[in-house]
Amino acid sequence: MIASQLPVLLVVLPLMTAPLCVLLGGRRLSYLLALTVSSCTFAISLALMASVLQSGPIHYDIGNWEPPYGIEYVVDYLSGFVALFVSGIGAVVLAYAPRTVAKEIPASKLTMFYASYLLCLTGLLGMCITGDLFNVFVFLEISSLSSYAMISLGRSRRAPLAALRYLILGTVGATFFLIGIGLVYQMTGTLNMADIASRLPTVGGPRTILVAFAFMTIGLCVKMAVFPVHSWLPNAYTYAPTAVTAFIAATSTKVSVYLFIRLVYGIFTPEFAFDLLPLDAELTMLALVGIFAASTTAIYQTDVKRLLAYSSIAQIGYMLLGISMGTQAGLTAGIVHMFNHALIKGGLFMVVGCFALRLGSVQIHDWRGAGKTMPWTSLAWALGGLGLIGVPVTVGFVSKWLLLTTAVETGRWPVAVLMLLSSLLAVVYIWRVVETLYFAEPSPQARRAKEAPLSMLIPTYGMIAATLLFGVWTTYSAGLAGRAAAALLGAAP
Template identity: 75%
Template sequence: MMDAILTHLPVLAIVLPMLAAPLCVVLHHSRAAFVLALVVSALTFACSAGLLSQVWSLNQSGLPAFISYELGNWAPPYGIEYRVDLLSGFVMTFVSGIGMIVLAYAPASVDDEIPRSKHYLFYATYLLCMTGLLGMCVTGDLFNVFVFLEISSLSSYALISLGRSRRAPLAAFQYLILGSIGATFILIGIGLLYQMTGTLNMADIAARLPHDHAPRTILVAFSFLIIGLCVKMAVFPLHTWLPNAYTYAPSVVTCFVAATATKVSVYAFIRLIYGIITPGFAFDTLPLDSELMFFSLVGIFIASIAAIYQDNVKRLLAYSSVAQIGYMLLGISMATPTGLTGGIVHMFNHALIKGGLFMVAGCFALRLGSVQLSDWRGAGRTMPWTSLAWAIGGLGLIGVPLTVGFVSKWMLLTGAFESGRWSIGLMMLLSSLLAVVYVWRVVETLYFTEPSAAAKRATEAPLSMLIPTYVLIFATLVFGVWTPWSAGIAHQAAIALLGVTP
């Protein structure tokens, strides 16, 4: 029985939340839907962790470090293949884990920000979003990547529109328009690749593509795929949907989407560059590395400067997310083991940091009724534990030693210096100073100003929200000191993608 379960873990991680979503609608009850969603998310996390453990064992034993699952017993490339390697197992594990933690955090925030009549719909849509994100990680079929991407995107639009502000539906609509444009670009690219190769299996596409003298159709296909994924990742200057989406969505939605959605799109981008296009063609034949570095650095500086001038804390964190995506792209564009490791581990580290900080913002929103920085004045005196969580998470965002932010930024700096890109390393150091400014603005407001009227009346956030928040905040310290699991797996995944000997 256990062997059968272990064999079917790749599909169980997708089927469990997918089947639970309509069950939440059938239950039509807020508390029952929450319990079902929480149990299913925990089981999904267990499936993902089990897959990662299996793949890690294969890697350590010297065997091919991936698990292949044939849907309907149709062998690839004729059938759809689910393939889990170190990178996909790593991303699945932290996406499902954060999804579970955010769900545990959700009830008080959902009660405060979402009409009770829509609670069961929220939990159903949340599970559908998780299904899409995990499906993108596990599938080895390029068209399935598009299908799961749209499942997660459509669910995200619905979740964002649940915000209590009248601007929430407008933000969701703006995201829908830009997201649909990005999805259309991706679909066109997939169609052109299918036209040229006659297959949709990603490993088979890579084997059939003529990388030395690629015809124009292949170049156009890659261009459509890259631009479409850059929209989904919110890469500057294609990021315009993200600030409003994060700002006006319900707090619990922002926590989940900010910590997972863009990271899975980055994962898909890595698969495209290193699994299909190949680094040699992308960075040697095409000048993609210099272009990615340019837009990454410009995005880091412009988004960080924009964050400094925000009074809405959720918008501040949203612009910070655009900047952090730039760091991930820098690592991807370096195409070295150290640089790529830094980019991969920064996905995980930023998910912890930004998920935790948005949870802090949700705690303040519950007690202060606002996420405007001016209303947070002096809240460090009445909400000390919530304020401390912001201070610790902010240190990680800056990249202070003993936090996860330092680990990934140090690897990115090392990768830049190893490849002779000293100017990029120096600009990364300078950009971290901008993070100090916008993080300190919030710390100064919380601890060194006279309390606002809302802060004087406030009480500490409930334990049901503080405990999940501190799970992520403390994780930024744990994985900042103990790195074999995060950075170790990221390094093994990086050398596998690059095809180099450890």
């Protein structure tokens, strides 16, 4: 009986317990509740993914109202895969969080932080598994509003301003997305995504379909932080508490990329987006320009969080490259890069939190010589950086290799060459930090520093170890991504 309710429990459990974090009052009780719930959602995601692999996609009708009249939750290869790593990262970051949030968030706001964290997790998981288009918008707003709240909790006076900027641009993106949903509903009379796909006249249909697709695409591009509509992201990542940045950077934009894949491959079709419209060429251009512009900007940053923020904008470009190729191999590469980048960037931001706790700064010049006094934290940065560059036996190599080989096989030699050149830019900004840690004269902060506490190092190394594990054992990551791509393109998974 309980097993049949797992899809709805994935959303209801964090949603219903979030207010309890505030009502409990005590910071420790709130944390223990949030950690227990996030761990349970991860266990539920594991069970759902195992069931999908064994028996195929799971369909759950809310209130026993059959779609398209009722809301349907769907857990298939793609949604289950994304929900699994989102919930897993959510649990790991929360296990890591107590020491860093105690330093970066006022004590009076900690219960509010844990409540907002669970609400954000609710929204992200809801977007993954809902089969109703309007429900996607509802969960998008739940995750966005809670993200704004968490970002504003930072001690810096710039944190509320960064949250406000994110709110304004995020609201613009959500409004565009909602207008597109309204136009789709006008044309089809339904909000169920599978039903919309069967009714939508994408070939020879009215201009309203094109307008709806344009509005939804622009809205999701803002949420994904695609260049040049990325301006909300650097400040949001820089001034948010480090645990918040680690969670949002690893999950939020990835779920938006997931929604974009659903839009192009699940609701509309690649034939509509890439044959009737030149979206593939446009995405390729935006992706390549974004990769080079953001990577170049990252090289000149003195704030490590801002450096990683611009790196994230560049990495979104790699995901778009895979999506724009319109083939099963390309889509597989884009999906697996979502997973790989979530692990890498979550781990690197957790490393930043360790340095910030002991050194009291995220400025590169304050990290000089910290490799001597914080060797384990410095090693974690070096290993995570190798993954970001795409060195073999790391997850970054797996997805970049898949993208590169697909570009070559489809005759996109210029794209392949530019991808190789862009990886050199990642070498530059990662090496800047490595050089500062190991080869510079120690700063006053580094001389006095102690190694980060085990309560932070263990979760951090868990994330970094995953970047190495899935760089060698690709059956799970690339295998599941391949099944998801095959199912979206109508091939046998």
